[in-house]
Structures are given as C-alpha cells and as structure tokens.
Amino acid sequence: MIPLRGAASFVGATVRPGSEPNAVTVSGNGKMARISDGKNFVPVAANLVLLQSPARLVGGEWFVPLDFLTKVLPSLATEAVAYRGSDRMLILGADYPEVEVRSRHAPTFTRVFLDSDRAVPLAIEDAEAEAGGVLRVTLDTPFLRTSYRGETNIDDVVERVSLERRESTYVLVVELGEHYGSFRTERRGNGIVLNLIRSRVPTRGTGTAEEFEWDLSEQEQPEDGPGDKEAELDEDARNPNAQIIELPEDYYLPAARPEFPSDPEGPARLRIVTLDPGHGGAETGAEGQGGSVEKGVVLSICRRFQRLLQTRLGIRVILTRDGDRDLSLDERAVFANSNKSDLFISVHADASPRRNARGSSVYFLSYSSTAQNASIGGDDLDFILWHMAQASHLRQSSQLAEVMQEELQAVTGPERVNRGIKQNTFRVLKGATMPAVLVEVGFISNAEEERLLSSADYQDKLAEALYRGLVRYKDIFERGGSADRTRRSQR
Amino acid sequence: MSRKGVFIAATMAVLMIVAAVYVTFWLVGQPVSEPTAAPETTPNRTHAAAPKASDASEPAPGSEVIPIKLYVPAGSGRSLATEEQEIQLEDSVQKQVRQVVELLVRRSASFPDGVEVREVFITSQGVAYVDFSPELVQEHPGGTSAEELTVFGLSHTLVVNFPVIKTVKILVEGREIQTIAGHLDLTVPYGRAPDYLRPESERSESRNNETS
Numbered sequence: 001m002i003p004l005r006g007a008a009s010f011v012g013a014t015v016r017p018g019s020e021p022n023a024v025t026v027s028g029n030g031k032m033a034r035i036s037d038g039k040n041f042v043p044v045a046a047n048l049v050l051l052q053s054p055a056r057l058v059g060g061e062w063f064v065p066l067d068f069l070t071k072v073l074p075s076l077a078t079e080a081v082a083y084r085g086s087d088r089m090l091i092l093g094a095d096y097p098e099v100e101v102r103s104r105h106a107p108t109f110t111r112v113f114l115d116s117d118r119a120v121p122l123a124i125e126d127a128e129a130e131a132g133g134v135l136r137v138t139l140d141t142p143f144l145r146t147s148y149r150g151e152t153n154i155d156d157v158v159e160r161v162s163l164e165r166r167e168s169t170y171v172l173v174v175e176l177g178e179h180y181g182s183f184r185t186e187r188r189g190n191g192i193v194l195n196l197i198r199s200r201v202p203t204r205g206t207g208t209a210e211e212f213e214w215d216l217s218e219q220e221q222p223e224d225g226p227g228d229k230e231a232e233l234d235e236d237a238r239n240p241n242a243q244i245i246e247l248p249e250d251y252y253l254p255a256a257r258p259e260f261p262s263d264p265e266g267p268a269r270l271r272i273v274t275l276d277p278g279h280g281g282a283e284t285g286a287e288g289q290g291g292s293v294e295k296g297v298v299l300s301i302c303r304r305f306q307r308l309l310q311t312r313l314g315i316r317v318i319l320t321r322d323g324d325r326d327l328s329l330d331e332r333a334v335f336a337n338s339n340k341s342d343l344f345i346s347v348h349a350d351a352s353p354r355r356n357a358r359g360s361s362v363y364f365l366s367y368s369s370t371a372q373n374a375s376i377g378g379d380d381l382d383f384i385l386w387h388m389a390q391a392s393h394l395r396q397s398s399q400l401a402e403v404m405q406e407e408l409q410a411v412t413g414p415e416r417v418n419r420g421i422k423q424n425t426f427r428v429l430k431g432a433t434m435p436a437v438l439v440e441v442g443f444i445s446n447a448e449e450e451r452l453l454s455s456a457d458y459q460d461k462l463a464e465a466l467y468r469g470l471v472r473y474k475d476i477f478e479r480g481g482s483a484d485r486t487r488r489s490q491r
Numbered sequence: 492m493s494r495k496g497v498f499i500a501a502t503m504a505v506l507m508i509v510a511a512v513y514v515t516f517w518l519v520g521q522p523v524s525e526p527t528a529a530p531e532t533t534p535n536r537t538h539a540a541a542p543k544a545s546d547a548s549e550p551a552p553g554s555e556v557i558p559i560k561l562y563v564p565a566g567s568g569r570s571l572a573t574e575e576q577e578i579q580l581e582d583s584v585q586k587q588v589r590q591v592v593e594l595l596v597r598r599s600a601s602f603p604d605g606v607e608v609r610e611v612f613i614t615s616q617g618v619a620y621v622d623f624s625p626e627l628v629q630e631h632p633g634g635t636s637a638e639e640l641t642v643f644g645l646s647h648t649l650v651v652n653f654p655v656i657k658t659v660k661i662l663v664e665g666r667e668i669q670t671i672a673g674h675l676d677l678t679v680p681y682g683r684a685p686d687y688l689r690p691e692s693e694r695s696e697s698r699n700n701e702t703s
C-alpha cells in the first residue's frame with residue numbers, strides 16, 4: 001500500500017475530503033477519482049477502475065494499493081505516467097517512444113512493421129531465425145507506449161508476434177512458422193520492417209516470384225537498404241526529459257498485478273496456489289455433536305494438502321490463515337490476488353439441520369438470476385465489480401470444481417444431485433481474480449463423518465483426493481484443454 | 492450515487508413501514524409486530540371456517556384461509572422439501588407475506604430458535620425486504636448447506652407463493668449483512684433456489700440448467 005497523498009503529489013493532483021466521511025476525492029488534469037475506505041473500486045471520470053485490494057483510511061491517512069499508480073494516476077496527470085514495478089520507478093512525461101506493431105500477410109512473404117514516433121536503438125538477433133525458431137528485435141528503451149497486444153496464428157511463416165518487456169529493454173519476438181525461409185529488414189522512418197520470406201513460393205494462386213520482388217521494391221524509401229541487421233540510431237532516444245521518480249523500498253507490500261484480468265496469453269503454468277481454510281478465530285464455523293469444529297478440521301486438511309502439493313509438485317502453496325485467527329471473507333480473496341495466485345481453493349466442512357446429511361460438494365461462483373436486477377439491492381457498483389473479478393475465470397473454476405469433486409467422491413461416496421458440483425453466490429469467491437472453488441469435504445453435523453473428519457488418517461485421504469484433483473486440473477490448465485477429455489481418458 | 496439511491500430507498504422503506512405500523516395500530520388496535528394469535532396458524536391443522544362468499548361480498552380478514560407452500564429442509568438435509576400449509580387471508584400482501592415468513596421461521600429447521608421477524612416490506616420492483624432479529628446470525632449453526640437452506644428456504648417460499656415478489660433481501664436489525672454463516676453473499680437479493688436445492692418434483696430435467 002502507498003500513501004495516497006504522496007502518490008497524488010507526484011502528478012500534482014489534489015486530495016480533498018469527499019461528501020462522505022469515509023471517502024476522498026483526488027482531482028487533476030480536469031478529472032476526478034473517488035476513493036472510498038474499504039472499497040477496491042475507484043470511479044475515475046466516467047470509468048470504473050478495480051484495484052487489487054481496497055483503499056484504506058488508517059489514522060487519518062489514506063492508503064491505496066500499488067496498482068493505483070498504473071490504473072488511476074495516469075488519468076489524473078497532465079503528463080504521461082508509467083510505472084516499472086521491477087525497478088519501483090514511476091516515470092512522468094511523454095518523452096519515451098510510442099511504438100506500434102502490425103503484420104501483413106502476402107502469399108510469398110509476411111511483413112511485420114514496427115513503427116516508432118521517435119528514433120530508438122534497435123538490435124536484431126537472428127541466431128534462432130529458422131523454421132520453428134524465433135527472430136528478436138530489441139528496442140533499447142526502458143519504457144515505451146504501445147497499444148499492441150500481440151498477434152497469434154498469423155500464417156505459417158509467422159506464427160506469433162509479441163512485444164515483451166524485459167529489464168531495461170523491450171523485445172519484439174517473432175515466432176517463425178514451418179514455412180519460414182529467410183528474412184530481410186529495411187528501415188522505415190524511425191522503425192523497421194521485417195520481411196519474412198516463405199521457404200517456397202506456393203504453386204497455387206497469385207503468389208509468384210515476380211510479385212514478391214515487385215512488392216519489396218514498393219517499400220517507402222529504404223534508408224540503409226535491406227539486409228541491415230544492426231540499425232543503430234540516435235543516442236538521445238533515451239528519454240532525456242522524462243522525470244523518473246524512484247520509490248523508497250517500503251513503498252509497497254504486494255507486487256502489482258500487471259493487468260486485470262490476468263493476461264490470457266501468459267505462460268500457462270500453475271505456480272502459486274492459495275488455500276483458504278474456512279472460518280477461524282471467533283468464527284468457529286459449524287460444530288459437530290462430538291465437539292469438532294470446522295475451523296480446526298479444515299486447517300488441518302489444508303496443511304496436509306499444502307504439504308502434498310509442495311513436496312510432490314513443487315508448487316508454491318500459501319494459506320490465507322496458518323493458525324486460528326479471524327479473517328474477513330474479502331481479505332481472503334485479496335490475499336490470493338496480491339500473492340498472484342493461479343488458483344484459490346477455500347476448504348470448508350458442511351453442516352445441515354438434518355443430522356443424516358452427508359457427502360462432499362465442490363462449489364464455484366454463480367451469478368444468481370436475481371443478480372441481473374442489480375439495480376434493486378445491495379451495493380450495485382460493488383456488486384458489478386466483484387462480478388467482473390471472478391467472471392472471466394468461471395470456465396476454469398468449473399473445470400477445477402469438476403475434477404476436485406470427482407476425486408473427492410472416491411473418498412466421500414458418490415453424489416446423486418449434480419454429482420456434487422454446484423454453483424452459488426459465495427462471498428469469498430467473488431473477489432478472486434483467478435479460478436476459484438469452495439470445497440465442502442463432508443458434513444461435520446453428521447456423527448459418522450464428524451468422527452472421520454477429525455481423524456488424521458481420513459484427513460490424509462481427503463488431502464490426497466484434493467491433490468489428485470489438482471494434478472488433473474494442472475494438466476488440463478497447462479495443456480489448455482478441457483476437463484471432459486481427461487475424464488474420458490481415465491475411464 | 493447508487494449508494495445514495497439505496498439509502499433513500501431504505502429510508503423510504505423505513506418511513507413507509509413506520510406509517511404502516513401506525514395506521515394498523517390505529518385501525519386494528521394492536522401492534523402489527525405481534526403475530527395474530529389466531530388458531531389458523533398453529534402448526535398442525537387449520538380450523539378456520541370455510542370461505543363464506545354468500546355472507547358478504549368482502550369477507551373480513553381472518554375469516555378465510557388460503558393454501559400456501561413452505562420450503563423446509565428435506566429429509567436428506569441437502570435440499571428443500573415442500574410443506575403444505577394454510578394461512579389466514581389478510582387484507583394486504585405485506586401482512587400476508589409477514590404471516591408466511593413467521594410461519595416458515597416457526598416450522599423450518601433451517602431457522603434458529605429465537606429468531607423473530609422484525610419487519611417485512613415489499614418494494615414496487617418486487618423485492619421483499621425481510622428484517623430479522625440478530626439471532627438469525629448469532630444462533631445460526633453454520634455450514635454451507637444449512638445457510639443455503641435458510642436463505643433459499645425463505646426466498647423460494649416467498650417467490651413461489653407471491654407472484655408479486657421477484658427476489659428477497661434479508662436484513663438483520665434493519666441493516667444489510669454480508670453473510671449469515673460465512674458463505675453466501677447476502678448483499679445481493681435471492682430468488683428461486685438453484686436446481687440442486689429444489690424439491691425433486693421442481694427440478695428441471697436437464698442437468699446443466701442452472702440458469703446463469
């Protein structure tokens with residue numbers, strides 16, 4: 001968290017008390033943002049911005065999460081604002097290049113245009129430039145602005161193009177397809193054009209060698225001529241006028257999540273899992289007739305599950321509470337978000353007024369039909385934004401629920417209704433910005449299941465089942481496939 | 492701005508309830524919060540007289556009964572079951588709804604002992620605000636299923652019996668609560684129960700029919 005006043009002062013924005021005591025407004029650049037205590041959304045001019053955790057008013061001082069710098073501050077600044085999380089640097093001023101990339105497909109070759117509004121030192125790395133390989137263009141600038149989000153499946157000469165940020169440079173990564181043959185570069189203004197030539201001229205259609213030559217000759221005034229692999233440009237390209245503010249070490253706690261929702265193009269690897277033992281502290285959860293309490297049982301199961309994941313899969317597993325303490329529902333999701341978790345699994349034990357109720361369920365979030373009438377109750381804005389957080393992950397959440405419950409049933413017994421896979425509006429799942437499920441491992445209100453749930457042996461069995469479910473999900477997730485496929489292959 | 496809207500709506504709701512209480516008190520001569528001690532609402536059977544349509548074109552409240560369905564925990568303890576009941580006909584929907592809620596709270600195992608219904612208010616948009624005493628949260632036994640049976644037992648009962656009600660919002664001591672037992676988000680109103688909570692007779696055939 002960072003102090004709001006300090007952040008606002010960077011761009012000359014002013015902080016004023018809001019109309020309500022628990023709110024404050026920040027204005028600058030003719031726009032206004034409204035910050036409310038305990039809310040993780042910020043109305044900025046006509047837009048709504050969702051922060052990774054709620055703003056807080058502590059001892060008269062306002063604190064906002066770090067992503068305030070990237071999500072809100074730019075709107076309030078007259079100059080361009082950029083934040084480099086890796087170096088904790090806030091950059092003010094527009095004196096860094098604006099870069100755009102586009103590609104154009106032709107029958108005999110594919111061209112990738114990199115345009116810049118000012119000169120940027122460029123270096124081309126072609127060591128891996130072969131069919132199925134990679135061609136890289138390094139832009140020697142620590143910052144740039146672009147609307148380019150990368151392209152995939154362009155054709156069989158160029159499969160994928162992405163613009164990636166490195167420590168102090170940007171790299172245009174061109175992934176070459178199976179029909180890539182060779183490349184030629186040419187300067188174009190401050191930018192560069194990559195001509196990626198097909199290995200064979202297709203026999204069909206209009207793609208002829210002549211046409212290819214003709215196309216190339218149409219280039220706008222090549223300066224250094226094609227084939228130039230080092231395009232060294234002016235030194236003053238490196239932002240002489242940009243103001244760089246280095247933030248002190250203690251300026252933030254969690255690292256900022258780069259984008260919301262998480263980048264679907266990112267590498268699909270399961271690295272961090274947050275386990276959430278339900279309830280805790282004064283809130284005991286459900287209690288069995290024999291005296292077992294939910295908060296203790298689920299913590300024990302989560303620890304066993306954590307051990308399995310860490311020792312067998314080498315996944316980083318963090319618990320929202322590793323002990324008996326109070327923790328609000330919203331804080332649990334925020335904890336998972338700020339730790340950049342890839343999964344959120346809340347573990348609970350069930351209870352029913354009917355003592356014979358038994359069995360397991362795995363839930364994922366639903367938006368009840370009533371929720372569509374968001375205008376009729378609750379905090380509308382709050383609801384809509386919570387809604388957004390989990391909405392983009394629902395498909396994966398349902399896949400996770402499915403494999404988890406399938407494995408659990410092997411221990412807890414078969415479920416008749418919906419195979420125990422259910423959907424409801426769980427508060428704890430709403431704010432999670434990653435696939436999230438809530439697992440009910442069994443009924444603590446059922447005498448027999450209570451006895452089982454409090455035995456170490458059965459807890460191990462449940463942890464093993466959850467582990468097997470997660471392994472299956474990891475497989476699906478990392479292959480980008482579907483849950484149905486693995487289920488069938490197991491039968 | 493929306494918060495302000497909700498606040499205004501809530502204030503108006505309270506004012507209207509207060510007005511309703513005064514008017515009723517003045518007309519009937521007894522506070523509305525006291526459940527009518529008529530034998531018709533006893534748990535076992537209704538003994539009310541049959542409708543006497545011939546006597547008067549407008550039968551006085553209490554002289555007629557209407558059938559209703561309560562949704563209470565099923566034997567499995569994991570879904571709802573119907574319980575047929577009859578209640579006195581009241582002269583306003585508000586009173587009728589309140590009577591059903593009070594009967595449900597008495598009859599259903601998913602409401603803790605000692606819970607009282609403080610107010611019932613229905614908005615023109617079809618949201619029934621049902622305000623309970625703090626025992627609803629304090630004495631709740633916990634557990635996702637138990638909480639689901641409490642929330643959807645109420646919302647499904649009201650939506651099924653009263654076409655005018657689209658959704659139900661639970662309040663405690665006049666305030667919005669985040670949750671009863673730490674699972675369901677009660678800052679949103681609830682309507683019909685999801686398929687897996689409904690009595691078997693009301694479940695849809697298709698498995699994946701969980702409507703959005």
